[in-house]
Amino acid sequence: MTSEPSFPLYEGKHALPSVVDPGEHAAYVRDRHPDATLTQLDGVVLLYQQRTMDHAQEVYPTRPQDGWVRGHLRLLDREGRALGICGGFGPGAPATALVLEQIIALGARRVITVGTCATLQPGLTAGDLVVCTQALRDEGVSHHYLAPGTTVEPSETLTGRLAGALTALGTPVRQGMAWTTDAPYRETAAEVAHHRARGVLAADMEAAAVFAVAQHRAVPAAAVFVAADSLIDRRPRRDAPGIRRALGTALEGALTAVAAAAQP
Incomplete structure (x- = not known):
């Protein structure tokens, strides 16, 4: 009889050094762009939805850093603070972790992510804001960065x-736990009922990975979601204008928060 494999397959890897270091990426970029540094920024906000990135470019004067x-990646000045916005890398934990590693290697000092989620509680509806205070590690990335654990x-x-x-x-905000999963088309009714009973507010695809990478690199991170749909009240997919407005509000709050966090 063979034993069940652990995950990751190489036990204890979170404590081992990496063969590939994100500093290599930073050095490669600086060979081509000598001014490539984010050390002057108070923080970076990561965006997953293209419509939020489009909104940011319309509302805030930004400078692209291709x-x-x-x-x-776009930089902006806001009330005397230097900030960054980054999007266009797609959803999911692996894509987010890769970009997060790159911006940290270039000098980013704090990060907030702004995305959408599916709700697990009846009191949350489309357009509501959820600030994540803890993430269930039901994705793969976090287990390569941290010791085995649930949250x-x-x-x-x-x-x-x-x-x-x-x-x-002036926006109502719920704070609580999220269930981060790599497989949004494999969220089962049994899992939803289990996590809902534990008080989990929402399901997302990135928060656990973001917090794990940030913790591994000793960089403060936070996350806010906009409720886009529900896992307990499934309906045909439809556009909801309130979601777009709420994403804009979430971005505004995230920019304010990273700027405020940098002040003494």
């Missing part, structure tokens, strides 16, 4: 700043 990361937490300080900034915008 070729620095595997995504669309991972964001920066408590940055998460508090984020919730405060969103509340100051």
Whole structure:
């Protein structure tokens, strides 16, 4: 009889050094762009939806920095603070972790992600904001960065700043746990019922990976979701104008939070 394999397959790998270091990417970029550094920024906001990136380019005067990361990176000045926005790299934990490693290697000091989620609780509807205070590690990436475990937490300080900034915008905010999974088309009714009973607010695809990479690299991270649909009340997919507006609000709050976190 063979024993069940562990995950990752090489036990204890989270404590071992990597063969490929993200610093190699930073050096490669700087050979072509000598000014490629993010050390001057107070923080970077990662975006998953193209419509949110389009909104950012319409609302905020930004400067593109092409070729620095595997995504669309734009810098902006806001009330005397230097910030970054990055999108266009696609959804999911692996894509997000790759870009997060790259921006940290270039000097990013704090990160907030803005995305969508599916709700697990009846009190949440499309367009509601959820600030993640803990993520269930039901994806693969976090297990390559941290010791075995069920959950991972964001920066408590940055998460508090984020919730405060969103509340100051006059937007109701729910705070709680998310279920991060790599397989959105394999979310089962049994899992939904199990996590809902534990009080999990929503399902997403990135938060656990973001918190794990950030923790491994000693960089504060936080996440906010906009509820886009429900796992307990499935309906045909449709556009909801409130989601687009809420993503814009979430972005505004995230930019405010990373700027505020950098101030003494």
